[in-house]
Amino acid sequence: MLTVAVLISGTGSNLRALLEAARHPDFPARVVVVGADRDADGLAHAEEFGIPTFTVPWHEHDNRDAWGAELGRQLEVWSPDLIVLSGLMRLLPASLVAQYAPHIINTHPAYLPEFPGAHGVRDALAAGVSETGASVIVVDDGVDSGPILAQERVPVLPGDTEHSLHERIKPVERRLLIEVVQHIATGELALTS
Template structure:
C-alpha cells in the first residue's frame, strides 16, 4: 500500500515533476494525494495536469502568520498524509504545522548541511571556496535548515563554476536524491535516533 504524500511548492515544480513521474511507477511506495502552494505557480499546473488535487493558502489572505499556519495545517491535514514534502516551498511553517507533522515534514537544501544554511547556499559555498558541496534531504524542525539529516549527495565545485552553473548541477543531484529517498522511506519505513534517521526501521 502506497504512503500518502502532500507536496508543497512555490515555483515551477521541477522536483514535483520528478516525484509525479516516480509515483507512477508500480511499487515506488508513495502516492501524491495533493499539491499545495502559497501562490499561483507552475507547480500547481503540473499537478492539475496530472489529475492531482491542488490548493493555495496565501499568507496575504490571513490576518497574521499564525493564522496562515493554522490554515495551511488544516488544508494539508485534510488529505491525511503520511509525509509532507517541501519541494521549493518558499515559506517557513510555524509551530502548529510542526506540531501536526513533526517528524513527517521533509525539505531539501542545496548545500551539504550544516554548512551554508539559508537561501543563498550555492553562492555562499562558492564564495567560501569549497571544493565540494551538494544537497541535503532533512526533516524540518523549528530552526533554519537544522533538522535531522535523511540523506546527502556530494557535488564537486568546478574552478569555472558560477552561482548559476553550480546551482543547476546541485538541482540535478538534489532531485534524484529526493525521488530515491522518498521511495525508500515510504517502502521501508524509518525511525529517528537522536541526530540520525535509520532507514528500513519503520
C-alpha cells in the same frame, strides 16, 4: 501505500520528478495533493498528472501563524502520511511543524549543516569552497537544522555561477528526494525528530 502532500513556491522541478517516479506501479508512495504559498508555476505539473492542488497565499494572512493555520486546515483534508517541502520558500510555523513532526521533509541545495537558509548555493560560492551538495532532512523548528536523511557532495567547478552550480545540484536533489520517499514508504528509513 504512503500518501504524500507536496508544498511548493516555484517551478516544481523536484515535484515533477517525484510525480514521474510515483506514476510507476511499483513505487510505494503516491502524491495525493500539491499546495503552494502563491500562484506557483509548479502547480501545472500537478494538474498535468491529475493531482488536486490548493493555494494558501502568504499575503492574504496577517502573520506566519495565521498562514500556517490555514495551511494546516488544507492539509488535514488529505491526511497525508508525509509532507514534502519542495522549494517552499517559507518557514512553517512551529505549531504546524509540531502537528506533523517528524513527517515533514525538505530538500536543500547544500551539504548541511553547511550553508543553511534561502541562499545555500550563493553562500557556497561566496565561501570559495571546492564542493557543496544536496541534502534531504526532517523539518524541525530551526532553519535547515533537522536530522539529515540523505546527502551527497557536488563539486564546485572553476567559473561556476549560482545558476550553473544550482543546475548541477538539482538532479542530485531530485534523486535523493525520490530515494528518501521510497525508503520511508518501504520502512527502510524511519523518521525521527
